[in-house]
Amino acid sequence: MNAIDSSTPSELVVVTGASTGIGRATARRLAADGFHVLAGVRTEAAAAEVKAEHVEPVLLDITDERQVAALADRVRGDRRPLRAVVNNAGIAVNAPIEALPLAEWRRQFDVTVFGQVAVIQALMPALLRSKGRVVNIGSTGGKVAMPAFGAYSGAKFAMEAVSDSLRREVEPFGVSVAVIVPGAVRTRLTERGGATSARLAEAMTPEQCTRYAGLMKAFRATTESWGTHGLDAAVVADAVSRAVHARKPRTRYTVGRDAAVMTRLTHLVPDRLLDRMVRRTMGL
Incomplete structure (x- = not known):
């Protein structure tokens, strides 16, 4: 590999799930911070959209062992140390537990757990050499499991x-x-999670449709409100930047008032009371 000139970032960062949202915002923020970002995307079209100064798209389906191995080879072949791995790739599979096929449970965990572990395992040798860091993108769903979020929350927990x-x-x-x-x-x-939920709802039995009609209506209203009132992804990217730059990063960074409140409530409120509060929040 050619020598790195003084204008080239001296450290690498890997960001998975960088096609849109938090992943893309994080890739851009870390590139602006001065890192060379290997941005994992799943398609050539996404790669063309993400490519920017110091943002190098790499084709990466984290459930594909060959692509994960290719990422590790790319990192190993670079003289620059690996500062951080940001595990952001994920999916949202949401439906009542009774009605959610096991294949969908496996798909949720394959991406959100096993795929992320695969990336960590593949890049740990580089992180050990550089004394780098792993930054995992969690969720309040990994603290409080709302109805219809069983598979997603299970993976985040x-x-x-x-x-x-x-x-x-x-x-x-x-x-x-x-x-x-x-x-x-x-x-x-x-948005993609809402589309998946609608598809799964159509596959319910008539009895399940009747039983969970109110819940699925509340679920749609809740997720649609996030699209209107949720945080901008750049705010999360700011927190990732702090975790990557900190000399001694905190174990957790809570982002947003709702995350702070819900996380605290899990330690302060009895389960039955929290159940009622969650249902009230969803309008059930």
């Missing part, structure tokens, strides 16, 4: 545990692990 375990394993070797916990954010993930 799982990543909370993975993040805690990983932090306790690798911090003695100089690798930090932080979780970003945003509240409602205006992103394409919410």
